Amino acid sequence: MEKDRIILGIESSCDDTGAAIMKNGKILANVIADQKVHAKYGGVVPELASRAHQKNIVPTVQIALEEAGVKKEELSAIAYTKGPGLMGSLLVGTSFAKSMAMSLGIPSIGVDHMRGHIFSHFIDQDPPPAFPFLSLVVSGGHTQLVMVRGPHDMELIGKTLDDAAGEAFDKTAKMLGLPYPGGPIIDRKARSGTARFSFNKPRIEGLDMSFSGLKTSILYFLRDEKEKDPGFIEQHMDDICASVQSVITEILMEKLEKAIRIHRPQEIALAGGVAANSQIREAFEKMGKTMDIKTHIPPFKYCTDNAAMIAMVGDIDLGHGRVSSLDTVPITSQSIG
Ligand code: KG4
Numbered sequence: 001m002e003k004d005r006i007i008l009g010i011e012s013s014c015d016d017t018g019a020a021i022m023k024n025g026k027i028l029a030n031v032i033a034d035q036k037v038h039a040k041y042g043g044v045v046p047e048l049a050s051r052a053h054q055k056n057i058v059p060t061v062q063i064a065l066e067e068a069g070v071k072k073e074e075l076s077a078i079a080y081t082k083g084p085g086l087m088g089s090l091l092v093g094t095s096f097a098k099s100m101a102m103s104l105g106i107p108s109i110g111v112d113h114m115r116g117h118i119f120s121h122f123i124d125q126d127p128p129p130a131f132p133f134l135s136l137v138v139s140g141g142h143t144q145l146v147m148v149r150g151p152h153d154m155e156l157i158g159k160t161l162d163d164a165a166g167e168a169f170d171k172t173a174k175m176l177g178l179p180y181p182g183g184p185i186i187d188r189k190a191r192s193g194t195a196r197f198s199f200n201k202p203r204i205e206g207l208d209m210s211f212s213g214l215k216t217s218i219l220y221f222l223r224d225e226k227e228k229d230p231g232f233i234e235q236h237m238d239d240i241c242a243s244v245q246s247v248i249t250e251i252l253m254e255k256l257e258k259a260i261r262i263h264r265p266q267e268i269a270l271a272g273g274v275a276a277n278s279q280i281r282e283a284f285e286k287m288g289k290t291m292d293i294k295t296h297i298p299p300f301k302y303c304t305d306n307a308a309m310i311a312m313v314g315d316i317d318l319g320h321g322r323v324s325s326l327d328t329v330p331i332t333s334q335s336i337g
């Protein structure tokens with residue numbers, strides 16, 4: 001009888017401490033300890049994030065093992081996020097994973113966080129996307145278009161030149177006086193609003209994107225309207241949210257369509273925290289129908305940062321005999337390229 005392949009995945013790139021257990025390709029536990037501490041600051045405070053990871057990591061891993069009914073001695077390998085992300089946060093997960101792997105005498109696998117988002121489509125999906133597929137990864141830290149030709153063959157074909165799409169949501173929310181992270185709140189409020197305010201869209205050549213000009217355009221719009229009527233934001237909150245969400249969706253969909261026309265993928269896949277957005281999901285499905293191309297969107301719990309996607313990549317890499325050396329150190333910047 002073949003030995004079970006059991007992977008512990010650990011995610012600590014930003015403000016969520018995650019631990020997941022994957023047994024023979026199936027997720028048995030996917031635990032997330034999110035950090036409420038950042039809400040009042042309107043964004044993630046790196047120093048507070050790493051302290052919270054330090055506090056959460058042992059109990060989160062313990063809960064995942066218990067939920068999965070797996071003993072740590074049964075693990076085949078430990079996969080951890082090696083970056084990109086916040087250095088202090090990454091150091092907690094990386095050091096913990098490598099030490100635990102060393103003490104158990106099993107391999108450790110450093111996983112690229114963005115590869116995690118891309119391969120979130122392979123978790124419990126039957127069938128997963130077929131290669132080559134085009135992945136649109138939209139999160140709080142990244143916005144990129146990646147042609148995925150195989151598990152280890154990826155090409156970055158477009159990216160944001162400044163802010164990520166999630167940042168555009170979160171920074172707008174902050175201007176509107178909403179708590180962090182603002183993306184889900186804008187999504188919710190937009191449902192009762194009408195997109196009747198327009199903002200300038202960036203003009204960027206090729207497949208790259210930009211969201212910082214939009215942020216400035218929103219800032220000036222709100223400043224001018226508040227000068228005329230101090231109660232403008234409160235009175236028009238839902239319409240402002242709907243308008244901002246629409247323009248972000250349009251920017252993403254224009255570049256996606258262009259990428260499909262140039263690279264002719266078999267299928268398209270949407271990933272990252274912003275993939276939870278209802279209008280973006282809808283527009284993505286519509287794009288698939290219009291372009292006659294199959295679409296994939298992972299279940300919500302695998303869209304935002306999670307450790308199941310890290311365990312998934314660990315499982316793929318272990319299957320290809322790709323493990324990391326114990327002197328692997330975290331990387332903070334873009335790695336798919
Ligand atoms: O992937 P993720 O969990 O973390 C990063 O790697 O950044 O993405 C978090 C981002 C945040 O910017 C959050 O506001 C955004 O995803 N987000 C949303 C929604 N849910 C999460 N943005 C728009 N609409 C949503 N429903």
Ligand code: ZN
Pocket residue numbers: 113117139140272273304305
């Ligand atoms: Zn992420």
